[in-house]
Amino acid sequence: MRWFAKQRYVIDFTLSSLLRRKGKNTALVLVYTLVVFMLASTMFFTYAIKKEAVIVLDNAPDIVVQRLVAGRHDLIPISYGDRIQKIKGVNSVKPKLWGYYFDSIFGANYTLIVPEDFPHGRGNIAIGYGVAKVSTSQVDYILPFWDHKGSMTSFTIKEILSSESELVSSDLILISEDDFRMLFGIPMEYATNLALKVRNKKELPVIAAKIKKIFPDTRPIIKDELLRTYDSVFNWRSGLLLIILSSAVLAFIIFAWDKASGLSAEERKEIGILKAIGWETSDVILMKFWEGTVISLTSFLAGLLLAYGHVFFSSSILFEPVLKGWAVIYPKFRLVPFIDPYQIAILFFLSVVPYTVATIVPSWRAATVDPDSVMRT
Amino acid sequence: MIELDNIKKVFNLGKPNEFTAIHGITLEIPAKSVTVLQGPSGSGKTTLLSLIGCMARPTAGRIKLKLARHHDSSANPGFPGGEITSLPERFLTEIRRNDFGFIFQHYNLIKGLTALENVMLPAYPEGEPHGELQQRAIALLDLFNIVDKADARVEYLSGGESQRVSIARALINNPSVIIADEPTAHLDTGLSLEFMEILQNLRNQGKTVVVASHDPIVYENKIVDTVIALRDGRVEPPLTHMEH
Ligand SMILES: Nc1ncnc2c1ncn2[C@@H]1O[C@H](COP(=O)(O)OP(=O)(O)OP(=O)(O)O)[C@@H](O)[C@H]1O
Ligand SMILES: [Mg+2]
Numbered sequence: 001m002r003w004f005a006k007q008r009y010v011i012d013f014t015l016s017s018l019l020r021r022k023g024k025n026t027a028l029v030l031v032y033t034l035v036v037f038m039l040a041s042t043m044f045f046t047y048a049i050k051k052e053a054v055i056v057l058d059n060a061p062d063i064v065v066q067r068l069v070a071g072r073h074d075l076i077p078i079s080y081g082d083r084i085q086k087i088k089g090v091n092s093v094k095p096k097l098w099g100y101y102f103d104s105i106f107g108a109n110y111t112l113i114v115p116e117d118f119p120h121g122r123g124n125i126a127i128g129y130g131v132a133k134v135s136t137s138q139v140d141y142i143l144p145f146w147d148h149k150g151s152m153t154s155f156t157i158k159e160i161l162s163s164e165s166e167l168v169s170s171d172l173i174l175i176s177e178d179d180f181r182m183l184f185g186i187p188m189e190y191a192t193n194l195a196l197k198v199r200n201k202k203e204l205p206v207i208a209a210k211i212k213k214i215f216p217d218t219r220p221i222i223k224d225e226l227l228r229t230y231d232s233v234f235n236w237r238s239g240l241l242l243i244i245l246s247s248a249v250l251a252f253i254i255f256a257w258d259k260a261s262g263l264s265a266e267e268r269k270e271i272g273i274l275k276a277i278g279w280e281t282s283d284v285i286l287m288k289f290w291e292g293t294v295i296s297l298t299s300f301l302a303g304l305l306l307a308y309g310h311v312f313f314s315s316s317i318l319f320e321p322v323l324k325g326w327a328v329i330y331p332k333f334r335l336v337p338f339i340d341p342y343q344i345a346i347l348f349f350l351s352v353v354p355y356t357v358a359t360i361v362p363s364w365r366a367a368t369v370d371p372d373s374v375m376r377t
Numbered sequence: 378m379i380e381l382d383n384i385k386k387v388f389n390l391g392k393p394n395e396f397t398a399i400h401g402i403t404l405e406i407p408a409k410s411v412t413v414l415q416g417p418s419g420s421g422k423t424t425l426l427s428l429i430g431c432m433a434r435p436t437a438g439r440i441k442l443k444l445a446r447h448h449d450s451s452a453n454p455g456f457p458g459g460e461i462t463s464l465p466e467r468f469l470t471e472i473r474r475n476d477f478g479f480i481f482q483h484y485n486l487i488k489g490l491t492a493l494e495n496v497m498l499p500a501y502p503e504g505e506p507h508g509e510l511q512q513r514a515i516a517l518l519d520l521f522n523i524v525d526k527a528d529a530r531v532e533y534l535s536g537g538e539s540q541r542v543s544i545a546r547a548l549i550n551n552p553s554v555i556i557a558d559e560p561t562a563h564l565d566t567g568l569s570l571e572f573m574e575i576l577q578n579l580r581n582q583g584k585t586v587v588v589a590s591h592d593p594i595v596y597e598n599k600i601v602d603t604v605i606a607l608r609d610g611r612v613e614p615p616l617t618h619m620e621h
Contacts, residue, residue, distance in 0.1 A: 001504075001506075002503070002504035002505070003504060004504070005504040005505065005506060005507065006501065006502060006503070006504030008507070009501035009504070009507075010501065013498075013501065016489065016490060016494075017489075019489075020488070020489035266488075269485075270487060273485045273487060274487075274498070275470065276432060276473065276479060276481075276485070277473070277474070277479065277498060277499040277546065278470060278471070278473045278474020278475070278499045278502060278550065279470070279474075279498075279499075279501070279502055280467060280470050280471075280502055281466065281467070281470070283501070283502050368466070370427075370432060370433040370434070371432050372424075372427035372432035372433035374432075374481065374485055375423050375426065375427050375432060375481060375482070375558060376423060377483065
């Protein structure tokens with residue numbers, strides 16, 4: 001009972017003490033929130049994008065076989081698939097058709113894919129959210145394309161895609177096989193690449209090596225390698241962000257250390273008075289602990305919430321200058337909200353803990369010296 | 378009773394600016410009486426008060442506190458013979474909180490808090506129920522005729538009001554010793570005499586009062602039982618010894 005009453009008194013005192021130094025504490029909370037916001041935004045963003053990559057690759061084939069001609073990705077004969085199908089351990093081989101299309105009218109890049117079952121039939125397409133935005137189109141609108149011979153064809157939009165992975169589906173256009181071949185002029189015997197499903201994932205490298213041996217002009221890509229490529233691209237991007245962020249964090253640490261550890265003469269005197277009238281050193285530390293906790297938790301939660309909104313609802317608008325160029329339709333996508341408790345824990349231990357310690361240590365030092373100086377000031 | 382046995386206080390010991398403020402003082406402060414430490418500026422009054430009040434430790438010598446509370450074994454923090462000089466810090470804090478009430482020269486109220494909150498502050502570590510504590514604090518403010526200022530922030534109080542708040546704060550934990558440093562320094566004659574009356578009441582309630590002052594209104598006052606004259610950190614031969 002007494003213990004609880006005491007905690008209440010100390011917390012009451014802490015709160016009123018925070019209000020008494022409103023200017024200093026508001027400034028602290030603002031800067032602190034900003035830093036947590038930046039850190040959390042980067043973390044959310046990079047993790048969410050990695051997660052997107054995983055979602056995409058989850059549906060991806062185990063091995064993708066491309067054909068290289070003079071080091072360039074070229075069409076692959078579908079007949080290659082018949083031979084590959086005979087390799088032990090290969091479950092299925094499917095020819096895939098896809099390609100990029102630059103739309104000179106709207107100045108945007110689309111990714112055209114022929115899905116396994118395209119429900120809308122010839123003359124129709126399904127488009128990603130980003131494509132719809134860029135071309136300001138809706139269902140039943142018509143989207144014009146230039147085919148490989150230079151004449152204009154149009155397709156009717158039958159569906160706007162909403163996928164759990166908007167980053168990837170954003171610039172997507174799904175089209176029927178016949179329309180795709182007609183548009184790009186791809187003969188029936190060719191595909192863009194071959195997609196393989198494999199029975200035992202452990203055999204992936206062996207199968208890839210066999211394919212390479214049978215068809216030296218091919219390049220088999222294992223799913224893990226795709227994932228790694230994704231990883232390095234995003235790590236490079238977030239690395240750049242990290243440089244910006246670490247300067248912000250450094251500035252914050254200096255600022256926080258100065259504000260938190262540099263007890264003002266008034267605070268020092270206050271601690272002296274409390275000690276003189278019978279507060280224990282532990283009571284003073286408890287008070288400072290609450291002070292640090294209130295400030296850092298408030299800022300931490302505020303920064304976290306703002307970052308969440310920023311990354312998942314405003315499409316990381318502030319990162320646009322840094323990240324632009326990775327996709328032409330960059331700002332049009334929305335990431336799937338995703339939070340890793342582990343990142344939150346890291347953020348917590350990087351901000352709340354050091355700040356609270358920085359508030360306690362100098363007060364503890366002030367509280368352990370003899371309080372007789374208050375008799376003279 | 379408080380006994381000082383050959384107390385010395387050296388500031389900045391071993392440094393070039395080493396300074397001996399108290400040169401081996403031996404004296405007894407009788408219980409339930411008013412004692413005044415009198416002397417010119419720099420004679421060591423404040424230093425001696427902080428040693429008595431467990432705010433600082435003497436460089437040499439011993440201080441013994443023989444207070445009623447410590448005869449009661451359940452409350453005895455465990456210092457044989459009332460010897461406090463070598464007690465760990467947390468016992469000194471406990472003694473400051475429960476046995477002493479301080480009236481500082483500059484009041485040392487905490488700005489931004491109300492008068493009432495300031496009075497309650499020394500009792501926080503004990504974790505007493507809020508209602509009871511608040512009632513006692515209001516009763517004390519009432520006793521010193523400033524209950525109408527209970528909810529005023531202390532920085533808006535006059536000097537005399539501030540002092541009465543600080544007296545109420547000194548009494549909140551019902552200490553047996555009241556320590557006051559230059560209590561009349563900022564008061565006019567009328568208020569100074571009023572303050573002496575308050576001291577008289579406290580003594581009549583059985584409290585031990587120790588005051589440092591070079592104000593004749595204090596040390597020549599008829600309510601004073603003992604005057605100890607200090608000069609250059611030493612006790613001068615007794616000037617006055619008032620009888621009642
Ligand atoms: N922390 C300290 N470090 C060094 N010297 C000190 C310290 N505190 C006090 N002194 C010195 O000790 C001497 C006694 O000081 P003290 O404050 O006890 O005198 P006082 O009798 O209370 O004077 P006053 O009447 O002016 O309040 C003074 O010379 C003072 O400068
Ligand atoms: Mg003094």
